[in-house]
């Protein structure tokens with residue numbers, strides 16, 4: 231057997247070795263599953279202020295550098311790309327440090343704790359064009375989500391009627407769950423659940439050109455206190471649930487777009503849903519049933535006549551970048567993370583072509599404008615305009 235062709239190595243560092251830092255480290259170990267990817271990432275360095283969090287990375291033998299201050303990674307010329315997964319109040323400082331060091335960045339959402347932080351990160355990007363920056367959002371890389379996006383792009387909807395994108399949890403229905411940084415405005419941001427789940431619900435709408443013109447928002451803080459570190463209740467001041475009713479445009483036609491972001495949606499474990507309906511067709515996908523894509527059409531039913539039908543399709547394993555996984559096999563969360571990284575590193579290498587890409591900085595920054603309009607709407611009970619997305 232001839233050896234695999236040599237491809238350039240990209241050295242990756244992770245800042246923040248928590249839930250997402252470990253997930254990304256594991257995804258990079260699965261890189262050989264990708265077919266003919268133009269680069270090969272190697273995780274070489276990890277930073278976490280908590281030294282105990284670094285121990286987990288000992289099982290990855292390419293990791294040769296472990297530090298507790300992120301600035302110690304930035305002077306290391308061997309590091310090409312940095313993935314940062316830390317609290318929202320730390321995004322601005324760490325992202326701008328990484329960008330100013332000239333390293334590429336895969337940032338986590340919400341891309342700064344608020345609009346002002348996002349603008350400062352955008353200014354750093356403008357000053358350092360050598361730093362290739364994108365933002366994490368993996369759910370659209372489920373194969374079923376890709377089919378839904380391709381369906382809409384094909385023009386099959388005809389004149390659009392309505393669309394919806396949602397990210398729904400029930401993780402906070404347990405009122406005895408201790409408070410953590412994601413449930414406190416000073417660390418998570420005033421936008422609360424919109425900061426936490428919003429980019430998941432906006433990546434596809436923004437990429438389809440559906441930036442909202444106006445927003446009417448319903449924001450709920452359902453659980454207002456949670457046990458603190460010593461067991462006594464402390465304020466849990468973040469919005470738990472957000473539903474944004476927007477006017478957007480598809481091919482020039484104005485239509486109602488709803489995005490929902492909920493930490494308290496009983497029955498939902500970790501559900502990303504997309505639906506778009508038009509006069510000629512419709513499409514639905516939910517990670518609750520990750521093999522299934524539904525498309526709407528009028529069909530001739532033998533013996534009955536022409537009827538409306540939601541048709542069910544099974545999607546296989548293939549997403550944006552081809553893999554060795556059998557085409558009929560199922561796909562899951564960690565596959566979507568691998569696909570997101572495949573797209574990010576291919577785009578950085580100039581090899582993504584017309585495939586679906588990770589969130590662009592201007593899209594992530596724009597979500598803060600949407601969330602600010604939503605907060606204003608929740609405050610006065612009226613719909614608010616959102617400035618157009620500028621690229």
Ligand SMILES: NC(=O)c1ccc[n+]([C@@H]2O[C@H](COP(=O)([O-])OP(=O)(O)OC[C@H]3O[C@@H](n4cnc5c(N)ncnc54)[C@H](O)[C@@H]3O)[C@@H](O)[C@H]2O)c1
Nearest residue numbers: 246247248249250251277278279280283315316338339366
């Ligand atoms: N894409 C997704 O699906 C997804 C899912 C969950 C969280 N996130 C995002 O990822 C980010 C991190 O969330 P998480 O759930 O991994 O958080 P986490 O609390 O599990 O991990 C954060 C880690 O950062 C470390 N840390 C704190 N300050 C640091 C500093 N100054 N330098 C280096 N490390 C530091 C902490 O010790 C901790 O280990 C957030 O922006 C969050 O919104 C994304």
